[in-house]
Amino acid sequence: MRYAVVGSGAVGGLYGGMLSRGGQDVHFLLRSDFDHVAQHGLRIDSVNGDFVLPKPNIYRRAQDMPCCDVVIVALKSTNNAMLADTLPHLVGEGGVVLTLQNGLDVEADSVAAVPGHGVLGGCCFLCSNKVGPGHIHHLDYGRIVFGGYEFAGRPEEIRDIGQRIVAEMTAAGIDVQWTDDLAAARWRKLMWNVPFNGLSVVLNASTDAIIGCLASRGLADRIIREVYQGAALCGVSIEESAIEKTMRHTETMVPYDSSMRLDYLHGRPMEVEAIFGSPLRAVAERLTQLAAETSEKLPHPMPSVRMLCEQLQFLDSRPAAASNLNG
Amino acid sequence: MRYAVVGSGAVGGLYGGMLSRGGQDVHFLLRSDFDHVAQHGLRIDSVNGDFVLPKPNIYRRAQDMPCCDVVIVALKSTNNAMLADTLPHLVGEGGVVLTLQNGLDVEADSVAAVPGHGVLGGCCFLCSNKVGPGHIHHLDYGRIVFGGYEFAGRPEEIRDIGQRIVAEMTAAGIDVQWTDDLAAARWRKLMWNVPFNGLSVVLNASTDAIIGCLASRGLADRIIREVYQGAALCGVSIEESAIEKTMRHTETMVPYDSSMRLDYLHGRPMEVEAIFGSPLRAVAERLTQLAAETSEKLPHPMPSVRMLCEQLQFLDSRPAAASNLNG
Structure with a gap:
């Protein structure tokens, strides 16, 4: 599947980076870090092993990005206002959004941005910080637990996509688990x-x-x-x-x-x-x-x-x- | 009456200073500020008018001080441990302690230090800070409300002393009130x-x-x-x-x-x-x-x-x- 990452900080940078390192087709939307990452790549210092993506697929604007099967939203929820203008450019036909954000009902903004699409919500149990432009420091833990928030009337299809995400993330070395009880x-x-x-x-x-x-x-x-x-x-x-x-x-x-x-x-x-x-x-x-x-x-x-x-x-x-x- | 002031900070410095300015016989126990006050006096910048006591009666040690009728305890209650060694030197026969301290039951340490003596408790409703050695800044308000905490078996006598304190403080320009309900x-x-x-x-x-x-x-x-x-x-x-x-x-x-x-x-x-x-x-x-x-x-x-x-x-x-x- 093709992945987009919106918010390439402590969470999006780490997981998007791992998927990319694992051979998945990953596209990062960057703002302030664009120039730095274009020059130096995306650097991840992880408790599980450091690595650098020298030439990740990076973009300044959502409208320049390809349509994706899975759009990982790893923004701070305080920036959710940008989702309305961003997600419609990124979510391909049958594509889903996977929000990796803190809090309760943070998925609602994604649902509103791309109505009719499935929205998955994920909790990340990890210690990770962005320590500089394009530079993530992953200190401890790392598990993602995710499940369905908005099934858009196609629960079987959404669950199937969930299972494929689990498989591809696992293959990329990510500790990930599907849950039927997101709440x-x-x-x-x-x-x-x-x-x-x-x-x-x-x-x-x-x-x-x-x-x-x-x-x-x-x-x-x-x-x-x-x-x-x-x-x-x-x-x-x-x-x-x-x-x-x-x-x-x-x-x-x-x-x-x-x-x-x-x-x-x-x-x-x-x-x-x-x-x-x-x-x-x-x-x-x-x-x-x-x-x-x-x-x-x-x-x-x-x-x-x-x-x-x-x-x-x-x-x-x-x-x-x-x-x-x-x- | 003769007054001692233990703790010559934002509260003790202000009220002791006013009593002294008003002509009362006031004796201050000082520690770190002794040398400064000996040289420069006690300075009070007050919303009600600034004044300086150029030569207040100051002491480094309680045992050098005269016995007093009223010992004003205006320490931070975190320093109450020193009362046991201090108060017995200061409280004269029939003398009382007046604690001007924040909190509840802060009088208990004074009662324990001079058993058999009356202990009055007072609340100060004022904005006052010590801004330097021997230098008090009184910004706003100033009322003392005080009443009996330990009557030592002589409630009438203790109340009488309370009334005399009210009279002498009032004469010194202090906004003060007796209460029968200290709690x-x-x-x-x-x-x-x-x-x-x-x-x-x-x-x-x-x-x-x-x-x-x-x-x-x-x-x-x-x-x-x-x-x-x-x-x-x-x-x-x-x-x-x-x-x-x-x-x-x-x-x-x-x-x-x-x-x-x-x-x-x-x-x-x-x-x-x-x-x-x-x-x-x-x-x-x-x-x-x-x-x-x-x-x-x-x-x-x-x-x-x-x-x-x-x-x-x-x-x-x-x-x-x-x-x-x-x-």
């Missing part, structure tokens, strides 16, 4: 993103520091449990052991600056809406619905998440200069 | 200190910025309400209008860096225990008591306060260098 995968990912992205910004600390202090560790643990409860309220069933597993994974992880922390330190917009606003809204809507059905008012299951969201909204609203000062 | 005054003060000290550190922002953003303003408002509920649970009755009044006061206040924020930015210990730990513990004890009495488990009325406390404990535990970096 559960999303919420499971939120169980990490919400506490550790959020606290790493508000406490100005990497994951090992948060885990290493009794007070913040206790807080992180409570936030993980709140997200678990939020998922349950929304009818998403996650095994309870995921709570402890999330904490254990973080303990054994390399000291890591979350993407949200890096965004904040560099004065870039943070994915507050996708990671915090969207799940909070889903829970609030479910609470309203339940209150209407049972006329019983349940307590909000995610008070700490709400507070963390408000703190991040404040920090996100400050001018970049102040953010840098704070970093 | 209510303490909790009312916490309604400001908890949200605005706490958020100013965690969000790295002054009060006007916190008030100016919808998300953080909503959070501050919720925290104020939680403290109000905590007080009610502890049997302390505060008029409900105090909630709105706290917010309105902060709006009309000059942009202000809380003492906790300044401590944090300068890498000094923060008063997390007095302002957050102590009221949280009081509420937890009351909940346990109620649960035993009624076998009904009430929800914790201060979840946001608890979270803010954990965040501050994390930040307080970080090395000073990291704190400064964050500032």
Whole structure:
């Protein structure tokens, strides 16, 4: 299949690079990094082995790119506004979008951009940062779990494409898994993103520091449990052991600056809406619905998440200069 | 009456200075500022008029000071450990301690240091900072509300001393008021200190910025309400209008860096225990008591306060260098 990658940063650069190295036909849409990559190629320093793509297929504009079978959207969700103008140029007949983005319901923008096409959503469990133009540093983990979000009335066909993506990614050395329950995968990912992205910004600390202090560790643990409860309220069933597993994974992880922390330190917009606003809204809507059905008012299951969201909204609203000062 | 001032910073320097200017017999215990004040005097830049005490009575050691009728303790509560060695030298026969400190039950250390003596507790509603050695900058407000904490079996006598303090402070131009309900005054003060000290550190922002953003303003408002509920649970009755009044006061206040924020930015210990730990513990004890009495488990009325406390404990535990970096 032919692949396009929109957003060639920590996630898109790594996976697109691996597919390309594995012999797949991959086309990258670049903006600010175009000149650098044209000269020096795409460089990936990975815990699984470093490599460079000296001459990847790169483009400045979507309209110059070929139609593709799979368009990987690995933008920050704060840039989703560009999808409406971009995706229609890239998705070929019968082609699908695969969003590798953080947060809940981030696929909705892709669905709106190319109605009638299948949209798959994927969660990436990895530690990876873009450390310079066209230069990715992949530190740890790497699994993609993806599933169907919008089947466009052709579930069998979309699932088949999903299976082909699994096969081609696996052949390229990517640790990838199909799921029939994307919502559960999303919420499971939120169980990490919400506490550790959020606290790493508000406490100005990497994951090992948060885990290493009794007070913040206790807080992180409570936030993980709140997200678990939020998922349950929304009818998403996650095994309870995921709570402890999330904490254990973080303990054994390399000291890591979350993407949200890096965004904040560099004065870039943070994915507050996708990671915090969207799940909070889903829970609030479910609470309203339940209150209407049972006329019983349940307590909000995610008070700490709400507070963390408000703190991040404040920090996100400050001018970049102040953010840098704070970093 | 003869006064001693222990802790000649933003609070002790201001009020001790005003008493001294007003003709009272005031004796200051100084540490690091001794040499500077000996040379240059005590300088107070106040919204109500600047003044300098060129030759205040200053001492390096408590044992060199005369016995006093009123010992004003205006230390940061994080330095309360020194009271046990200090107060016995200063409190004369029938003398009292007046603690002008933030937090709940901060008087307990003074009671333990001079058992048998009366201890008064005071809340200061003012914006004042120490901006250099022996140099206080008083920006706004200035009221002291104080009352009895430990009557040492002689309530009438202690109240009389309280009235004399009111009279002498008033004569010195201090806005001061006696209260028969110190607990209510303490909790009312916490309604400001908890949200605005706490958020100013965690969000790295002054009060006007916190008030100016919808998300953080909503959070501050919720925290104020939680403290109000905590007080009610502890049997302390505060008029409900105090909630709105706290917010309105902060709006009309000059942009202000809380003492906790300044401590944090300068890498000094923060008063997390007095302002957050102590009221949280009081509420937890009351909940346990109620649960035993009624076998009904009430929800914790201060979840946001608890979270803010954990965040501050994390930040307080970080090395000073990291704190400064964050500032």
